[in-house]
Amino acid sequence: GAGVSQSPRYKVAKRGQDVALRCDPISGHVSLFWYQQALGQGPEFLTYFQNEAQLDKSGLPSDRFFAERPEGSVSTLKIQRTQQEDSAVYLCASSLWGVAGGETQYFGPGTRLLVL
């Protein structure tokens, strides 16, 4: 079956623009995660959804970052008034059940955001 997909794959934004990044998890997966990966670094956690509920958003770096998953499937990560330090690869991952199962997280290809 299809894996996790993300769009767009690449996004160039001018500083101050708003951007929206989309994630389509594996069908039926309950848990959805967003991570941010800066160049040369490992991914860092941003936020986690179980179905449509956002259970952990403590990793979001500022109030300019907002994520939603209104119907418990597709998720959107929105960044308002982008700044150069937001340039990174944004990775989405999903897993079949809630986190207590400690299952494998399956990652999408990421969206590479460049803020000029």
Add this chain to the structure above:
Amino acid sequence: KQEVTQIPAALSVPEGENLVLNCSFTDSAIYNLQWFRQDPGKGLTSLLLIQSSQREQTSGRLNASLDKSSGRSTLYIAASQPGDSATYLCAGMFDRGSTLGRLYFGRGTQLTVWP
């Protein structure tokens, strides 16, 4: 804050060598540990997942071990091939209540296997 460290940062070996990648973590409340592979411009591919109750997992030429008492995990790659060239990331999940679920990643080991 949980810290996950990987050494070496980069490794270059000739084809056919057996090699070991190291990962260490500071929090003893490890829930599971996962090894990923990342190819340039691509997402992460899960290689092996070790639950805290397990000591090792094997898949083909890959073997990963977990030692909770010392806070270490190793990924062993047997008979390396040029196609193994990639960045290898380890990630820990820690049982700290509300943060369960998030993965804490190391910075990765960039592996090059030359023919």
